[in-house]
Amino acid sequence: xxxxxRTNTRDIARAAVRAQLAQVAxxxxxxxxxxxxxxxxxxxxxxxxxxxxxxxxxxKEDAVLAAFDGHDRRLADALRARPSxxxxxxxxxxxxxxxxxxxxxxxxxxxxxxxxxxxxxALCARHLEKQHGWRPALAEALAERAGSADSADSPTLGxxxxxxxALDCLNVALDHWLASDGRLDLVDLLDEAFAALAPR
Amino acid sequence: xxxxxRTNTRDIARAAVRAQLAQVAxxxxxxxxxxxxxxxxxxxxxxxxxxxxxxxxxxKEDAVLAAFDGHDRRLADALRARPSxxxxxxxxxxxxxxxxxxxxxxxxxxxxxxxxxxxxxALCARHLEKQHGWRPALAEALAERAGSADSADSPTLGxxxxxxxALDCLNVALDHWLASDGRLDLVDLLDEAFAALAPR
DNA sequence: GCTACCGTGACACTCAGTTTCACACCTGGA
DNA sequence: TCCAGGTGTGAAACTGAGTGTCACGGTAGC
Numbered sequence: 001x002x003x004x005x006r007t008n009t010r011d012i013a014r015a016a017v018r019a020q021l022a023q024v025a026x027x028x029x030x031x032x033x034x035x036x037x038x039x040x041x042x043x044x045x046x047x048x049x050x051x052x053x054x055x056x057x058x059x060k061e062d063a064v065l066a067a068f069d070g071h072d073r074r075l076a077d078a079l080r081a082r083p084s085x086x087x088x089x090x091x092x093x094x095x096x097x098x099x100x101x102x103x104x105x106x107x108x109x110x111x112x113x114x115x116x117x118x119x120x121x122a123l124c125a126r127h128l129e130k131q132h133g134w135r136p137a138l139a140e141a142l143a144e145r146a147g148s149a150d151s152a153d154s155p156t157l158g159x160x161x162x163x164x165x166a167l168d169c170l171n172v173a174l175d176h177w178l179a180s181d182g183r184l185d186l187v188d189l190l191d192e193a194f195a196a197l198a199p200r
Numbered sequence: 201x202x203x204x205x206r207t208n209t210r211d212i213a214r215a216a217v218r219a220q221l222a223q224v225a226x227x228x229x230x231x232x233x234x235x236x237x238x239x240x241x242x243x244x245x246x247x248x249x250x251x252x253x254x255x256x257x258x259x260k261e262d263a264v265l266a267a268f269d270g271h272d273r274r275l276a277d278a279l280r281a282r283p284s285x286x287x288x289x290x291x292x293x294x295x296x297x298x299x300x301x302x303x304x305x306x307x308x309x310x311x312x313x314x315x316x317x318x319x320x321x322a323l324c325a326r327h328l329e330k331q332h333g334w335r336p337a338l339a340e341a342l343a344e345r346a347g348s349a350d351s352a353d354s355p356t357l358g359x360x361x362x363x364x365x366a367l368d369c370l371n372v373a374l375d376h377w378l379a380s381d382g383r384l385d386l387v388d389l390l391d392e393a394f395a396a397l398a399p400r
Numbered sequence: 401g402c403t404a405c406c407g408t409g410a411c412a413c414t415c416a417g418t419t420t421c422a423c424a425c426c427t428g429g430a
Numbered sequence: 431t432c433c434a435g436g437t438g439t440g441a442a443a444c445t446g447a448g449t450g451t452c453a454c455g456g457t458a459g460c
Binding site: 210214248249250251252255 | 406407408409410411
């Protein structure tokens with residue numbers, strides 16, 4: 001108990017520092033451009049050593065992309081929470097509401113982050129890679145929903161494809177949202193993207 | 201005329217050297233593992249200097265991923281060659297036959313390359329990035345096909361989504377093909393993937 | 401044969417990321 | 431009070447990727 005409590009306080013402190021570092025890093029990237037900023041710059045701006053910065057974020061990119069941490073878990077959980085009768089495509093669409101929510105909470109910040117990521121090749125690539133890693137978790141969640149009798153539920157090809165396609169819908173919707181400077185409604189765009197690919 | 205001819209011979213020579221370097225690099229990566237091989241190793245094995253190697257391939261990854269160069273052009277051309285009445289999804293499926301063909305020509309090599317790419321995070325990420333770059337070209341080809349009256353044909357959201365989804369189908373099909381050690385039929389897998397997401 | 405060009409190699413440089421070590425601090429127990 | 435172990439931090443050396451510069455050597459055109 002004391003141990004978990006102590007661990008928790010430590011973790012909370014760590015998370016706070018991490019958030020602070022991410023904030024400083026984002027401002028610097030936003031102002032100077034991602035590529036112009038070196039790890040030394042980041043460390044200096046944040047008032048820590050290069051070593052410490054790299055302990056909090058394994059790479060320069062992570063300082064930005066940490067904002068997307070846990071999306072896979074949240075999405076998978078949201079999927080599992082959908083009614084079992086619902087078809088995959090609708091479930092995926094609804095699960096994405098969980099993600100979209102964050103864009104509505106602070107549209108300006110979301111827009112800035114999205115723009116930075118899209119305009120920086122290195123960040124865009126890493127983000128793609130990260131997002132690609134979400135697919136298995138989503139597909140598995142779909143498999144769990146479907147698997148009523150058999151417990152051995154490794155995702156089918158179809159489930160993997162639908163999971164991937166849903167993420168594409170998110171990305172394309174975000175692209176258009178970004179192109180409109182946030183003026184278009186993200187929910188509408190996402191609905192349109194999903195409609196363009198409604199299975200069956 | 202002489203100039204273009206001279207340029208051509210030069211380009212052909214360059215392409216040959218490039219292919220040779222790629223071959224040597226692949227064998228080394230395959231044998232030692234992508235991460236274990238340094239640029240110096242590659243240069244030494246190929247009998248050129250590090251500088252020269254980097255002139256042919258901008259990055260270590262490119263030495264492998266050059267195998268996928270031009271896929272976007274070929275796909276877009278294949279799309280434009282499809283009958284104008286055909287729906288996007290069918291056209292995309294048929295266009296992918298162009299890519300699949302290469303896997304049938306030399307399945308062993310294709311399998312080895314695909315496995316190397318999938319098993320190496322750095323390669324997988326770069327490949328994803330590269331493939332992501334194909335989407336605009338595909339979407340634009342779809343837009344051209346559709347755009348009968350209006351010449352201003354920037355892709356719609358739906359066209360972008362379908363282009364992206366088609367590439368996902370390819371990737372998922374390849375994943376399953378790889379998991380089966382090439383025993384499953386790639387065409388069947390791709391058909392199944394496309395069927396899991398048939399629009400409309 | 402002279403000249404302009406182009407591919408190559410050598411080298412120096414920047415920067416990301418890894419690893420190692422030492423120091424400071426805090427906490428719990430004798 | 432002092433001591434032992436764990437933990438976060440900083441300093442520094444190191445590896446390796448990628449960039450830029452320059453000088454050499456061959457080849458083609460005049």
